Amino acid sequence: MAGRSKKGKFLESDIDQQLQQIHLLDAQSTSENLEQLAPIIKNIHATRQQDAYLRTLKQLAESKEAEIQQICSDNYQDFVSSVSTMLNVRSSTNNLRDRIISLDDSVNQAGRALAEKKKGLLKAKKAAMNLDEAIETLQACLRLLDLVNRIGELIKQGKYYSALRSLDDIQNLPTSSLSQTPFFNHLLASLPSYRTQIKDAVTASLKTWLFDLRNVSRQVGSLALEAMDLRSKRWAQRKEKEPQLKLCRLGGAVELITYEKVEYDVFDNDKLQVDFKPLYQSILIYTALEMLEELQKSYQADRKTQSTLILSSQMSLQSLADLTEEITGFFIAETHVLQNTRGFRSQREVDELWEGVLERLNSSVASELETESDPEVFLGVKESLLAFTMTMEGYGYDCQRLHDLILLLFGSYASLLEKQYETVFEKIVQEDDNTPLTAETGEELDAIVSGCWLPSSVAASLYSLDPPCVLPFSQTFYQCCMNIRSFVQKFYQFVEGVSQHHRDIDELLGTSLDRLMTKNICQKISSKVKESQGFSQIAQSVITLEYFENACGEIEQGLASLRSIQRGGSIRLGCRPVFAETLQLALKRIDEVLLVKLESNFEMSDFEWTPSGSSGGPSLYMIQMIMWLTTNIDALSLQDIYKNNAYTTAIQYIADSLTECLTGTTVSQLNDAALSNMLVDIDFVEQSLRDSGQSHLSSIFDHLKLLVSIPLNNTVQEYLNASQRQASYASIRPTELAPVLEKLARGSSNSRERAERERGERRRTEALAVSRL
Secondary structure: OOOEOOOOOEOHHHHHHHHHHOOOOOOOOOOOOHHHHHHHHHHHHHHHHHHHHHHHHHHHHHHOHHHHHHHHHHOHHHHHHHHHHHHHHHHHHHHHHHHHHHHHHHHHHHHHHHHHHHHHHHHHHHHHHHHHHHHHHHHHHHHHHHHHHHHHHHHHHOOHHHHHHHHHHHHOOOOOHHHHOHHHHHHHHHHHHHHHHHHHHHHHHHHHHHHHHHHHHHHHHHHHHHHHHHHHHHHHHHHHHOHHHOOOOOOOHHHHHHOOOOOOOOOEOOOOEOOOHHHHHHHHHHHHOOOHHHHHHHHHHHHHHHHHHHOOOOOOHHHHHHHHHHHHHHHHHHHHHHHHOOOOOOHHHHHHHHHHHHHHHHHHHHHHOOOOOOHHHHHHHHHHHHHHHHHHHHOOOOOHHHHHHHHHHHHHHHHHHHHHHHHHHHHHHHHOOOOEEEEOOHHHHHHHHHHOOOOHHHHHHHHOOOOOEEEEEEHHHHHHHHHHHHHHHHHHHHOOOOOOOHHHHHHHHHHHHHHHHHHHHHHHHHHHHHHOOOHHHHHHHHHHHHHHHHHHHHHHHHHHHHOOOOOOOOOOOOOHHHHHHHHHHHHHHHHHHHHHHHHHHOOHHHOOOOOOOOOOOOOHHHHHHHHHHHHHHHOOOOOHHHHHHHHHHHHHHHHHHHHHHHHOOOOOOOOHHHHHHHHHHHHHHHHHHHHOOOHHHHHHHHHHHHHHHHHHOOOHHHHHOHHHHHHHOOOOOHHHHHHHHHHHHHHHHOOOOHHHHHHHHHHHHHHHHHHHO
């Protein structure tokens, strides 16, 4: 091997050379080169063994020196040479020994330095290992702290479920050296507080969301009501296009089947976006925390409080629309939660809130309407409640309470509406001047005829008139018909969309119409007729009453066409007989006024009852009376039958008045000439009746003519004969004939002529004889 002596020993120079070639720390190496020292140390150790061996040889040499000297003396020359050689060897040995010692010292120093260096290196390596372990531990702690810190950040960011999962990750970390540290135990002990923070944060988020939800509830309800209104309009348009659907109401079976549903999310649209994420997140977190029941109770309590706040203050009717919008939005949100949270809410809880709100709403509405007298306000309330009802029924809520409230309000509304129209009808009747209505234009004629309740034949005849024209009825009939239509339309307008108790509603309408037409039209016309003194006004009332009587049947038939929904049954008005009775009263009033006029203008007692002779023709008095009578009666726009009745009354009055003058106490005396003139006047009246087409009334004077004929024909003795009296004069009572004979006796007794006075005595005798009968 290179670097060794010939005897295999390592020289000092060799060792130094080897030491110089060793680099314990290599900047480019990641490991130490201490293993390269091992061969050198082994060489040094071998050198030391050689040194010990040399010392042993030295000792042996010294012990053998004497022997050697002996031997040397014996072998001096050899010895000398050997000594010389030995000396050289010794000298070399000493030198070698010194070199070895020096080398040993150097090796010792070098080994000590190396040992110190190695010790330092080992210490440094241990420190490095400790540092690596510490760094690893710190890094693990930092990662854990970072995870914990991230939980706080996630809570701030609202990522509560991620934060909760991070907590679970910390708790489920695999066992490590860190697991046994106080730090880790302290960290685990702090985790419940983070759960509480997550719970508090998600609860606060839910509370904020509930507050925001309450603020947008009105807008949500408004959108839902608008959607229902749009649906209602679409259905109305469809019913116009398809007449067979006219009887089908909105929300009914047919409408639900044919409804082309357009998905419209009131929580996510162009006008509003409501995010239910906070609620879903709360449910998720509370479920993960195994505290869902607590959340359910808290949510129910919060929503109950919010539902109470909706009607916490006194409600005004002006705010009813806003109130129904808020209630609608509130419970639509409840429906959304109920359908999308899989058991978080129960139907019973929602129904409990719904019943509570409805009870307060019904009470508030009823309270506000107690003192209300305007039916339009009731109609507005009904419209708001009905729209609210249809919308909530669309979301599956039981609205029977609302239907009951609407029907309750309907009773008050009908009563107020009836009172309103009582005033209207009374005003129409009172302000009417009882003159025929005039239509100036064709449009006006069409409006009047189409607005009145008329039989088709009558309407057709009126349409045939050429404007300007005079219609048979007065303003009273036209305006009352228009207001009856208005009343019926408003009456059914309230129950439009209400599908319950139809027969009750129809009966109530019939009763209300009966009262209005009887009390506020018929009775008012009757009162006006009783106060009227003019023939034309009374006659016009008769015509108006005739039209009203006929209109009752038309109204009954026409009510069905005014209904938006078939309600079944039929309406019967009981006011037609009342109009018929009032019509008869008006006709009697014509007779009364006619008689009053005749009595005031033509007093029968003023007739010349003791004329000096025959007049030769009808008296001016009778001519004037008949002319006045025919002029006034013929001018009346009445049916012929009514005119006939008026003529009958007038002629009967004339006959009765003449009879009264003959048989009563008004006229004290008369003569035969007066009776003859009376017959001439009667003939004139009968001829006038024939000329007027009333010839059948001539029979009214038969009794009077028969009475007058007895004294004029001197047939009193025939009358005294019972059989002849019964055969020819059965209608003449003795109490009628006797006064006539007495008055004739008085009229003749004052005459200057003897024959006349004798006739008077005979008349008196005949009068006594007749009076005995």
